[in-house]
Amino acid sequence: MKQIKLGITGGIGSGKSVVSHLLQLMGVPVYISDTETKQLMLTDATIRSGLIALLGEEVYHNQTLNKPLLASYLFGSPEHARQVNAIIHPRVKEDFRYWAEAHATSPIVAIESAILYEAGFAPEVDRVLMVYAPEELRIARAVQRDTSTREQIEKRVRAQMNDEEKRAKADFCIVNDGETALIPQLLQLISLLTKNNVLPLSTEIKR
Secondary structure (H helix, E strand, O other): OOOEEEEEEOOOOOOHHHHHHHHHHOOOOEEEHHHHHHHHHHHOHHHHHHHHHHHOHHHEEOOEEOHHHHHHHHOOOHHHHHHHHHHHHHHHHHHHHHHHHHOOOOOEEEEEOOOOOOOOOHHHOOEEEEEEOOHHHHHHHHHHHHOOOHHHHHHHHHHOOOHHHHHHHOOEEEEOOOOOOHHHHHHHHHHHHHHHOOOOOOOOOOO
């Protein structure tokens, strides 16, 4: 039986982490790309040498990443972001592949990424789950969680792919509006994925 790889995405404050945690409790291993990327940026020799070649030795201080320098360059222009992503994203994709192989006994594995489509991770998975919440609620959650200003959060929201576009691309949608129960939706998702495991992977299921 083929292992199903599920991509989990959604906008800032949508509740991707909550959904990922619940799936883990249900026995689905989840690769948290944000966490793993931060670790790879410290430990992966290819990323390290690439960033040093791009930004100079000062991008690392001892074993610590110079985050202000990297962020300043990354957000300086779309071309800067493209250069940095070209160094990091291929290594994250490769790391996810190795991780999925290490979990070969799991019928379903998942990768959580806010920029699943933007980073080109979608081809790495068989199905995509969109975690959806109204924008106003997402902004309020992110302001409280990150202790950021509304203006800062709105800027981050605008920098990402529109949620409606992500929702249209995704195979499944989980609504996390604070009123709709998550667990029944996730149980239905697992049931659909399990049943679909015996069908051609080209078969699309939309909520």
